[in-house]
Amino acid sequence: KAGVTQTPRYLIKTRGQQVTLSCSPISGHRSVSWYQQTPGQGLQFLFEYFSETQRNKGNFPGRFSGRQFSNSRSEMNVSTLELGDSALYLCASSQPPGHSSYNEQFFGPGTRLTVL
Amino acid sequence: DAKTTQPPSMDCAEGRAANLPCNHSTISGNEYVYWYRQIHSQGPQYIIHGLKNNETNEMASLIITEDRKSSTLILPHATLRDTAVYYCIVSLKNNAGNMLTFGGGTRLMVKP
Numbered sequence: 001k002a003g004v005t006q007t008p009r010y011l012i013k014t015r016g017q018q019v020t021l022s023c024s025p026i027s028g029h030r031s032v033s034w035y036q037q038t039p040g041q042g043l044q045f046l047f048e049y050f051s052e053t054q055r056n057k058g059n060f061p062g063r064f065s066g067r068q069f070s071n072s073r074s075e076m077n078v079s080t081l082e083l084g085d086s087a088l089y090l091c092a093s094s095q096p097p098g099h100s101s102y103n104e105q106f107f108g109p110g111t112r113l114t115v116l
Numbered sequence: 117d118a119k120t121t122q123p124p125s126m127d128c129a130e131g132r133a134a135n136l137p138c139n140h141s142t143i144s145g146n147e148y149v150y151w152y153r154q155i156h157s158q159g160p161q162y163i164i165h166g167l168k169n170n171e172t173n174e175m176a177s178l179i180i181t182e183d184r185k186s187s188t189l190i191l192p193h194a195t196l197r198d199t200a201v202y203y204c205i206v207s208l209k210n211n212a213g214n215m216l217t218f219g220g221g222t223r224l225m226v227k228p
Binding site for chain 2: 004
């Protein structure tokens with residue numbers, strides 16, 4: 001079956017703009033998590049969604065937000081972009097909580113965001 | 117979640133076994149050891165996980181010491197396509213959330 005898909009793959013924005021990234025999980029996966037990867041900070045957890053509800057949130061400012069739709073697709077939004085937001089944004093999906101494989105995450109290829 | 121320590125880089129000859137160590141001396145009794153890898157320009161890929169018994173799947177074997185303070189991921193016959201950054205992560209296996217804490221990982225270079 002198809003893997004996790006993320007769109008767009010590449011994006012260039014300027015400071016102060018906002019951006020919305022999209023993630024479609026593997027069919028049947030209902031938990032979606034987002035991560036930010038930068039050379040300086042490595043891979044950091046942003047948030048997790050299940051059943052259209054945010055379950056957990058990492059240590060990021062309120063400019064970072066997300067949502068999940070009834071079909072499990074998820075979007076994340078970053079408002080008032082800063083240069084430091086330039087990163088690879090990764091989406092991961094997994095089976096729903098309660099499933100034996102819930103904690104095994106499958107990652108998409110990421111969206112590379114460049115803020116100028 | 118417990119912290120892990122991995123060597124920053126390792127080399128391995130193609131066709132030989134790659135043994136990637138990980139120290140997790142503060143692991144608690146209900147925390148699992150997970151391994152992921154990230155090939156250049158791709159998202160991380162789940163490899164294997166275990167609690168205290170050794171585990172094997174089609175990708176790798178995971179050996180966890182009896183005191184659970186360290187583990188080794190074994191790629192039995194490394195290929196050039198196994199060149200990647202390998203992350204050892206210690207995490208609870210529960211329904212409270214999927215919050216992987218990635219460290220620096222080990223950059224494995226498989227050489228011909």
